[in-house]
Amino acid sequence: xxxxxxxxxxxxxxxxxxxxxxxxxxxxxxxxxxxxxxxxxxxxxxxxxxxxxxxxxxxxxxxxxxxxxxxxxxxxxxxxxxxxxxxxxxxxxxxxxxxxxxxxxxxxxxxxxxxxxxxxxxxxxxxxxxxxxxxxxxxxxxxxxxxxxxxxxxxxxxxxxxxxxxxxxxxxxxxxxxxxxxxxxxxxxxxxxxxxxxxxxxxxxxxxxxxxxxxxxxxxxxxxxxxxxxxxxxxxxxxxxxxxxxxxxxxxxxxxxxxxxxxxxxxxxxxxxxxxxxxxxxxxxxxxxxxxxxxxxxxxxxxxxxxxxxxxxxxxxxxxxxxxxxxxxxxxxxxxxxxxxxxxxxxxxxxxxxxxxxxxxxxxxxxxxxxxxxxxxxxxxxxxxxxxxxxxxxxx
Numbered sequence: 001x002x003x004x005x006x007x008x009x010x011x012x013x014x015x016x017x018x019x020x021x022x023x024x025x026x027x028x029x030x031x032x033x034x035x036x037x038x039x040x041x042x043x044x045x046x047x048x049x050x051x052x053x054x055x056x057x058x059x060x061x062x063x064x065x066x067x068x069x070x071x072x073x074x075x076x077x078x079x080x081x082x083x084x085x086x087x088x089x090x091x092x093x094x095x096x097x098x099x100x101x102x103x104x105x106x107x108x109x110x111x112x113x114x115x116x117x118x119x120x121x122x123x124x125x126x127x128x129x130x131x132x133x134x135x136x137x138x139x140x141x142x143x144x145x146x147x148x149x150x151x152x153x154x155x156x157x158x159x160x161x162x163x164x165x166x167x168x169x170x171x172x173x174x175x176x177x178x179x180x181x182x183x184x185x186x187x188x189x190x191x192x193x194x195x196x197x198x199x200x201x202x203x204x205x206x207x208x209x210x211x212x213x214x215x216x217x218x219x220x221x222x223x224x225x226x227x228x229x230x231x232x233x234x235x236x237x238x239x240x241x242x243x244x245x246x247x248x249x250x251x252x253x254x255x256x257x258x259x260x261x262x263x264x265x266x267x268x269x270x271x272x273x274x275x276x277x278x279x280x281x282x283x284x285x286x287x288x289x290x291x292x293x294x295x296x297x298x299x300x301x302x303x304x305x306x307x308x309x310x311x312x313x314x315x316x317x318x319x320x321x322x323x324x325x326x327x328x329x330x331x332x333x334x335x336x337x338x339x340x341x342x343x344x345x346x347x348x349x350x351x352x353x354x355x356x357x358x359x360x361x362x363x364x365x366x367x368x369x370x371x372x373x374x375x376x377x378x379x380x381x382x383x384x385x386x387x388x389x390x391x392x393x394x395x396x
Contacts, residue, residue, distance in 0.1 A: 005076070006039055007046040008060055008068065015049040018070065022381040023110045025058070025068035037062050041168055042133030046075040059115060059134025063168050069115035069132055084138065084145035087113045092149060095121075095375055103186055104375040105207045106150070110385075111377040116163070119146070120203040122195070124153035125184055127203035128176070131163040143176050154178035156197045158204075162306075173198055189217055189238035191267040194259050201231070201256075208372035209234065209300065212336065212390045215368055216298060217242040219334055223295035226250070226287075226328065228280045233260030233273070235298045235336075240269035247273045248294075250283050284324040293330040300390075305341040314341055315352050322356025326395060334367070335393050342387040346371075349389045357393070368392035 010018070014029035025047070030036065039045065039060055047055040047068060057075045058068040071079055091112045095104045106126065107119035116132025126146060130136045136159070143155055155178060160171040175198070186193040186205050195204040213235050221243035227236030230249035237260065240247045247269075251257055257275040264273040276283070280301070287293075299321055305314035322337050329335045337356075339349050350369070357364065372388040379385065 005044060005046050005057070006035075006060075007048060008036055008058075009048045009052075010050055010055075012050045015053070015055065017381070018047070018055050019049075020381065023070045023115060023379055024066045024382075025070070027062070027065055027067040030067050032062065032067075036060075042135075042137040044071070044079045044134065059132055061133045061167060064133070064166060069110070069134060071113075071115065071134075079134075079138070081141040081144045081148075084114065084142055085148050088119075088145055088149040091119075094377075098374050101187060103188060103207070104210075106375075108376050110379040110382060116167075117142070118203070120205065120207060121150070121152075122184060122186055122197070122205065125156065125180060125197060126150060126152045126154070127156045127158050127197045129158050129161055129203065130169075131161055131167070133167045133169060136164075136167075136169055139176070147177065152178065154180045154197075156180070158197070158202070161202070185266070188234070189214055190241045191237050191263060191269075193232055193234065193237070193263040194266065195232065196255075196259070199255075200259075206231070206234065208340075208376050208388050209338070209390070210375075211373045212338070212368075212370055212392075213238050215370075215392065216296065216334075216336055220244040220296060224330075225296040226294040226298065228283070228297070228299045228325070229301045230260060230275075230298075231256045231300075233263050233275075235300065236260075237263050237267055237269060237273060239296065239298075240264065240272050241267050244272065244296075249273065249275045250278050250280060251275075252277065252279055281320070281324070284321075284328060287328045288324060293328050293333070295330050295333045296335075297325045297329045297333065298336045299325050300336070300338040300340075303341040304339070305343040308343055310341075311343050314344055315348065318344070318349060318352040319356040319359070322353045323359040324356075326357050326360035326362045329362075329395050331396065333395055335364075335395060336390060337393075338388070338390040340388050342385075344389070346386070346389050350391060353391050353393070357395075362395050364393045364395040366391060367394050 041061040045060040056073040058070045106121045118129040217238040220239035225247045236247040264270040
């Protein structure tokens with residue numbers, strides 16, 4: 001209850017960002033006395049400046065670099081199912097204005113006022129990630145709020161992200177409420193994709209590339225398409241549905257390719273889609289040696305830079321990927337290269353892509369430079385959280 005809520009005080013001159021609306025306070029900005037260190041991770045606390053000026057309430061984790069995640073400007077605000085339902089209703093209202101069908105990211109953490117929470121909606125199924133200790137403590141209230149606001153047939157908790165490790169949380173996956181359909185599906189771009197909400201990557205699907213997939217599908221009629229790091233075929237199968245003459249999917253994960261095969265069948269394009277299990281760089285090397293080219297080449301790799309120490313190697317990998325992908329793109333063709341590496345900024349990514357093209361001896365023009373769709377909003381004080389980058393280049 002608010003009347004028993006502990007108070008955390010910031011150090012001198014440490015409140016500037018919070019006063020401007022930044023949602024995080026780091027551990028080195030807090031007066032971390034013994035009393036503070038003893039507070040259980042995820043506890044809701046009052047927050048004050050060093051001078052005692054109230055800043056509101058926040059989730060507190062004394063063991064995390066992000067020690068405070070601000071929730072509300074009222075230090076006494078009840079953080080309960082009602083609070084969650086209010087923010088969920090606002091998030092839902094925006095998604096319903098943006099999209100005609102209930103397939104989208106419903107909650108994107110701090111940008112939707114719910115720090116550390118991700119909720120993806122797949123029709124009557126919602127998949128939840130509680131990536132902060134505070135949200136993890138509110139699991140029961142969250143299930144109740146989702147039931148009240150969305151009333152889904154099933155709620156899945158995919159609490160197995162690396163972010164939970166940083167918060168000192170266990171990794172678990174379970175069905176929290178309801179029952180899953182026999183074959184959960186995503187409808188997008190005229191295609192149907194089966195997905196695994198309990199065992200797939202992240203929440204089972206990547207809504208962030210929706211607009212980029214639609215853009216490439218618009219260019220696909222009559223084209224030969226190579227979809228590298230295809231995962232379950234989101235890009236390639238939508239290109240086939242849009243009228244591509246041939247689509248070849250390459251990925252190292254056999255379970256993902258099996259789902260892609262089912263998606264091609266369900267979407268009526270199995271006769272124009274092939275799947276190949278292979279390492280992408282090795283596959284590109286083979287295609288280059290054999291002189292094989294495609295009208296469209298799509299490269300959406302997993303994060304090459306999972307920490308700051310990986311940036312150098314990741315930059316070289318993106319440059320090599322751009323070079324080799326350009327070499328198998330036919331004259332007059334189109335290439336998409338994407339990065340979901342948070343630690344690679346958009347300028348650096350564009351530079352590595354350009355260097356890769358130069359190494360391949362190719363020129364062209366950037367048709368599209370984009371990030372995630374509007375169901376992945378940004379907190380205005382967290383522009384660095386814009387992790388996704390995509391360059392679409394028409395090659396001469």
